Amino acid sequence: MSKLLRLSVSPHIHSGRSTSAIMRDVIIALLPATIAGTIIFGWRSLLVLATCVLSCVLFEALFNLIAKKDQTVSDLSAALTGLLLGLNLPANLPLWQCVFGCAFAILLVKCIFGGIGCNLVNPAITARVFMLIAFSSLTKQAFPVIVDTASTATPLAQMADTEAAMPALSDLFLGTTGGAIGETCALALLIGFVYLLVRRVITWHIPVTFVASVFILSFFFEGFDAVRALAAILSGGLLIAAIFMATDYVTSPATAWGKVIFGVGAGIFTVLIRYYGVYPEGVSFGILIMNILTPYIEKWTAHKVFGGTKA
Amino acid sequence: MKNNGNLSIFANGILKENPVLVLILGTCPTLATTTNVFGAFGMGIAALLVLVCSNFLISLLRKVIPNNVRIPCYIVIIAGFVTVVEMLVKAFLPALYELLGVYLALIVVNCIILGRAEMFASKNTVGKSVLDGLGMGIGFTLALCAMATIREVFGAASFAGIAIPFLADYKIEFLVKAPGGMVVYGLLIALVYVLTSGKAPQKKKFACTGCPGAEFCKPEACTMEKEEA
Numbered sequence: 001m002s003k004l005l006r007l008s009v010s011p012h013i014h015s016g017r018s019t020s021a022i023m024r025d026v027i028i029a030l031l032p033a034t035i036a037g038t039i040i041f042g043w044r045s046l047l048v049l050a051t052c053v054l055s056c057v058l059f060e061a062l063f064n065l066i067a068k069k070d071q072t073v074s075d076l077s078a079a080l081t082g083l084l085l086g087l088n089l090p091a092n093l094p095l096w097q098c099v100f101g102c103a104f105a106i107l108l109v110k111c112i113f114g115g116i117g118c119n120l121v122n123p124a125i126t127a128r129v130f131m132l133i134a135f136s137s138l139t140k141q142a143f144p145v146i147v148d149t150a151s152t153a154t155p156l157a158q159m160a161d162t163e164a165a166m167p168a169l170s171d172l173f174l175g176t177t178g179g180a181i182g183e184t185c186a187l188a189l190l191i192g193f194v195y196l197l198v199r200r201v202i203t204w205h206i207p208v209t210f211v212a213s214v215f216i217l218s219f220f221f222e223g224f225d226a227v228r229a230l231a232a233i234l235s236g237g238l239l240i241a242a243i244f245m246a247t248d249y250v251t252s253p254a255t256a257w258g259k260v261i262f263g264v265g266a267g268i269f270t271v272l273i274r275y276y277g278v279y280p281e282g283v284s285f286g287i288l289i290m291n292i293l294t295p296y297i298e299k300w301t302a303h304k305v306f307g308g309t310k311a
Numbered sequence: 312m313k314n315n316g317n318l319s320i321f322a323n324g325i326l327k328e329n330p331v332l333v334l335i336l337g338t339c340p341t342l343a344t345t346t347n348v349f350g351a352f353g354m355g356i357a358a359l360l361v362l363v364c365s366n367f368l369i370s371l372l373r374k375v376i377p378n379n380v381r382i383p384c385y386i387v388i389i390a391g392f393v394t395v396v397e398m399l400v401k402a403f404l405p406a407l408y409e410l411l412g413v414y415l416a417l418i419v420v421n422c423i424i425l426g427r428a429e430m431f432a433s434k435n436t437v438g439k440s441v442l443d444g445l446g447m448g449i450g451f452t453l454a455l456c457a458m459a460t461i462r463e464v465f466g467a468a469s470f471a472g473i474a475i476p477f478l479a480d481y482k483i484e485f486l487v488k489a490p491g492g493m494v495v496y497g498l499l500i501a502l503v504y505v506l507t508s509g510k511a512p513q514k515k516k517f518a519c520t521g522c523p524g525a526e527f528c529k530p531e532a533c534t535m536e537k538e539e540a
Contacts, residue, residue, distance in 0.1 A: 134485030
């Protein structure tokens with residue numbers, strides 16, 4: 001009996017990666033941004049982040065309990081949603097609004113569609129858009145505690161106003177400007193990007209094409225001024241969204257060309273909304289629109305399987 | 312026994328076959344007028360009046376109206392009652408008239424009223440039709456008021472125009488906007504589905520056999536079947 005013939009269905013080779021391992025890698029990649037955000041915006045940002053992570057995990061646990069589903073909290077996806085959403089909120093946001101946004105992200109965007117892997121759109125980005133519409137206070141961004149708060153506008157608002165001076169590129173790169181907790185420090189976000197690439201959690205396609213298309217379009221819109229175009233990609237929530245939110249496995253295409261289409265499309269929508277829309281930041285809307293188009297992009301770019309028929 | 316049947320005709324409209332939350336009829340006025348409890352209640356009562364009157368008259372005339380032109384006949388009857396209600400509201404409740412605006416006149420094309428005329432009043436006796444109209448109208452009013460209460464209290468921190476100072480700092484403005492109305496509407500439908508699970512008409516049965524109008528429907532005239540073929 002010791003030499004049992006074991007039969008199992010394919011696939012037979014498993015990389016050993018699990019959902020929780022991937023989520024853990026993304027959370028580790030977000031740590032530099034979290035630390036930078038805490039240094040720049042003070043202890044209140046830690047409070048916002050902790051509230052978001054805790055309430056996301058609690059809401060998911062509660063939903064699974066009430067709906068009598070398997071408990072999925074241990075895969076860390078809810079914690080990651082909470083952390084991402086928190087990093088996209090200003091540090092001075094009232095905590096009850098954070099809890100409400102998390103409830104929206106977890107319950108209405110993720111759980112009622114069937115939980116992880118079944119959501120149509122990215123919960124964190126949808127909740128950010130929801131909170132932008134729901135609470136007018138979200139547009140009143142927090143300002144860094146470690147620098148003089150003489151300036152009263154976010155970099156995007158400063159750039160839109162032709163009278164105001166353009167923010168310095170070094171400030172934008174280090175993140176000492178107004179904005180959400182995790183979105184301002186480009187350096188910390190790029191460290192996270194490199195970590196994710198090295199760990200092969202994400203591929204370069206979406207972030208690079210996304211940022212490149214925003215850069216090229218901004219270059220045209222800003223009158224062929226490369227410095228202002230560079231400022232455009234460093235300001236707002238572009239980097240954190242392109243690196244961490246647009247690359248969500250569930251809501252972005254799986255094929256390489258699909259990812260390129262996704263990145264370019266999100267970039268085009270971002271720039272169009274930045275220059276023509278009523279909201280100063282278009283990144284969330286751009287990703288949301290491309291999330292919805294993802295099934296179609298995958299259909300267009302699907303490989304023909306050897307021996308398969310045309311879809 | 313007969314009394315029991317009449318009671319269930321009346322009670323059906325309130326929860327089990329609630330026109331807004333189970334039959335999903337009349338969604339346009341539901342979303343548009345529930346930003347304010349006062350407006351929602353007024354809308355509900357206006358629709359209730361029109362519904363009872365039109366059900367009464369249509370079931371009274373159900374043997375007279377030729378089948379081929381029944382929809383235009385229903386519309387004329389409904390439009391007549393809507394005009395009466397609209398004039399009454401304009402004369403005695405000008406504030407409500409201002410608030411509801413075009414939606415008051417649009418009761419003419421409210422699916423609930425035309426739907427009940429087609430599905431119920433044209434096939435049943437006058438007494439039953441009036442009971443059905445009352446039940447459906449009250450169900451509509453209750454659904455509108457429930458939705459408006461949620462949206463106004465949490466979205467605008469007031470109830471029927473009276474401010475609630477306690478909630479003033481915790482307004483969720485999203486709820487009084489159109490997408491917020493959709494979200495609240497969806498959540499209420501889910502709640503009613505849970506409350507009536509097993510009893511409400513199931514969606515999967517909504518082929519010909521599960522259609523609320525199936526027992527009165529003529530299969531050869533059914534557009535649903537034709538589209539499938």
